[in-house]
Amino acid sequence: MDLPVVVGVDGSEPSLRAVDWAADEAVLREAPLRLVYASLWERYEGTSLATDLNKPSEQVRAEDIVATAARRARHRQPEVRVSTAVLPEEPEYALVRESRTASLLVTGTRGRSGLAEALLGSVSLIVAGHAQCPMVVVRGNHDNQAPAGTHGRVVVGVGEKPAGSAAVRFAFEEAQRRGVPLEAVRAWRWPAHESTDHPLMAGEPARLHEQRAAVALAAALQDAPATVESHGRTTEGHTRTVLVDASRDAGLLVVGAKRRPGHYGLQLGRVAHGVLHHSTCPVVIVPERM
Structure with missing residues (x-):
């Protein structure tokens, strides 16, 4: 059925x-x-x-x-x-x-x-x-x-555990169904406690976090269907801000939300909450089972 x-x-x-x-x-x-x-x-x-x-x-x-x-x-x-x-x-x-x-x-x-x-x-x-x-x-x-669902690319926010992500799978399916490109976005930040005053070391912490974001992005895209034009982008900044910015010329924004069995409170993270309020395109919240 x-x-x-x-x-x-x-x-x-x-x-x-x-x-x-x-x-x-x-x-x-x-x-x-x-x-x-x-x-x-x-x-x-x-x-x-x-x-x-x-x-x-x-x-x-x-x-x-x-x-x-x-x-x-x-x-x-x-x-x-x-x-x-x-x-x-x-x-x-x-x-x-x-x-x-x-x-x-x-x-x-x-x-x-x-x-x-x-x-x-x-x-x-x-x-x-x-x-x-x-x-x-x-x-x-x-x-x-x-807005017509078949216009504009599909953007998916890549989380900390991209392998097997339900949100990423959903985004691939929707891009394939619409015949539009997919953009996977992974935001990263340089924590303030890792800053250093040494001029030769200043760039190392930032490069490390960017490299970790790139690894997560590659894991998310490894199972991309051959029929979907897909690419990834790492960006420094708050995840909510990065995804809202990406929504401005997108047809669909996809994010995951963790679902914890037996937990009855509102199961919606800060990122999902933020993009639901401020995205300029339709937003999909995909349950991610814990």
Whole structure:
């Protein structure tokens, strides 16, 4: 059975941009598209029913939201297979549960002002920290159009253990699926405690850290498919800053997030948290099993 691409919708323009992006992705993957709206309307409305429909008015609104999203998805990709679900529960819990049986989970950002668009909604942030499948947050623009997934290279952040990295594998697959180049990026820093005042030794610590970054990069790229144009880049600086800079002309930014069995707190590192807030292209958070 094909696992669906699941997208969370709430009627906002950012969520409809996510629907556009998810419809494109579903077609690329030849997978069904599942549109999910979740809200605890019964908590606030009780048994108040909409006139002539015998349903809570918020449920009527929710059904209208998913129907509108389904029409938008079919208009963008007429061949996409669409299903919808209206769930009377907290959206964070609903989407995390949906991630257990999805190939990909997609959400948008929230907010209409420039400042709000730069920040991430609480639902997306919580879900990104717990999703069991790769999760995409579609970064917004101001023309209410989703960027086409097949434009721009795929950028992947290379972590400390690149061999067998789920994020790197995902990035290779996405670059191959889109027919675009892949850029693997490894940031490195020269720790302040390793500085030296000797003029002949000043460059040694920096070269050592750069060499370690190059080794990690080579390990990440060693299993690159022959059909994918791929290259690596080491850059001195904070990883979050380096990746956000790389996102400016990318089509997709991929980072890993560690998942610790039995740990119930927010499992989202500083790098993933930072790029989710400030990337200028869609971001994929890929669970890395410990």
